[in-house]
Amino acid sequence: MSMKAAVFKEKNGQLEIVEKPIPEPAKGWVRIKVISCGVCHSDFAIQHGNPFPRTPGHEVVGVIDKIGEGVESxxxxxxxxxxxxxxxxxxxxxxxxxxxxWAHCEKGKVCGIHYDGGYAEYMTCPEDALVFVPEGMDPIESAPxxxxxxxxxxxxxxxxIKSGSLVGVQGIGGLGHLGIQFCHKMGYEVIAMSGGSSKKELAKKLGAAHYVDMSKDYIDEMKKIGSVKCILVTAPNAQNIQGMLESLGVNGKLVMLALLPEPFNANAGTLIGGNKSIVGWASGDSRDSADTLHFAKMNGVKPMVKSFPLEQAREALEKISDARFRHVIEFKK
Ligand SMILES: [Zn+2]
Ligand SMILES: [Zn+2]
Known part of the structure; x- marks a missing residue:
């Protein structure tokens, strides 16, 4: 039995669609028949240094189709x-x-990097990587x-952070449009932060109470709104880091959630003066994924998606920056 999969055949190569055998689940692994797989910037990472060939994809939803020997759950x-x-x-x-x-395991595996991911009709993964999708959730909207x-x-x-506090979400793209919804539904007063005003209306629709245009003098505007307890930084730019730190209230945290290509400068006086901090966070493990899905279902948090067939996986990945907001590969039933 064979299946279609998108693969990077070699370093710096392009995604190609190939026909290959359907994988068998190893001991302790589970196979899923993929329904949808989100397209993420990190999928580019495997292009440049990975054992090849490799199928990317780490936002996978599918039907559990075969269970390997020794699966305990x-x-x-x-x-x-x-x-x-x-x-x-x-x-x-x-x-x-x-x-x-678990997310920081020294021998940890990443789906779509250490083994083939979800840009394929079938994939297998260790049982501890798999989570159960709550009933009634849409598989396409769940992927991101x-x-x-x-x-x-x-x-x-x-x-x-105490519920009801004022929190900022910088960037209104793939991460940010979900950040606004999650923080709003968790009971916080959200300030959406982006350059220009084109995303203002959308931000309000997603649940933001305020919108701040970062191309203007946003630091004073933020301070006028109130004491901001954190800013989730989803689309950083090294020039804005110090300004965002100044925008925070006492004990405020700047939370780095996306990579910056270059180092940034921050003034120690700003950190000391307000007990402020800059912290990072690396997503989470499968137990956190289960909680994320559950919360999203209970509270109606939904990614905005555009779907592509597997044949257009290369286009979906290459055009990821135009995505309003997440591209998802959708498989035929
Ligand atoms: Zn990702
Ligand atoms: Zn470990």
Missing amino acids: NKFSLGKLGAVGWFGGHCGSCPSCLENE LLCAGITVYNSFRNLN
């Missing part, structure tokens, strides 16, 4: 909807795993929650 019954995100498995015995920090969604939801909930 009974929640993964055949025919149910399962999902895999960036977290692709952990060892259970390294120092991070012993601290219950497995990477973009968990990144904003899980980082924010771990900041332990």
Whole structure:
């Protein structure tokens, strides 16, 4: 039996559609028949240094189709909807795993990097990477929650900021449009922050109470609104870091959720003066994905998606920057 898959055949190569055997689940692994796979900027990373050939994709939703020998969890019954995100498995015995920090496992696997991901009709993954998708969730809209969604939801909930506080979400793209919805539904007063005013109306529709145009003098405007307890930074630019730090209220946190190509400068006096901090957060593990899906279902948090057939996977990835807001590869039933 064969299937279609998109693969990078070599370093710096382009995505190609190939016909290959349907994978068999190894011991402790599960196979899913893929329904949808979100397209993420990180999918480019494997193009430049990875064992090849490799199928990318780490925002995968599909039907559990075959269960490997020795799979212990009974929640993964055949025919149910399962999902895999960036977290692709952990060892259970390294120092991070012993601290219950699976996402930081020293031998951790990433779906679509250490093994073939979801740009294929079928894929297999270790059982600890798989989560159960709550009934009634749309598989196409669920896919981006497995990477973009968990990144904003899980980082924010771990900041332990008092509910009702004022929080900023910088950038209104793939991560930011979910960040606004999650923070709003979790009971916070959200300031959406972006350059220009073209996204103002959208930000308000997503639940932002305020909109701040960062191409103007936004620091004073932020301070006028109130004491901002954190800013989720989803589309950073090295020139804005110091300004965002100044915009924060006392004990405020600048939370870095996306990579910056260059180093940035921050004034130690600004950090000391207001007990402020700059922190990073790396999405989460499969247990956090399960919580993200559950919260999104209960509260109607939905990514805005545009779907593509597998044959157009290359286009979906190459045009990712035009995405309003997440591209998803959708498989024929
Ligand atoms: Zn991703
Ligand atoms: Zn480990």
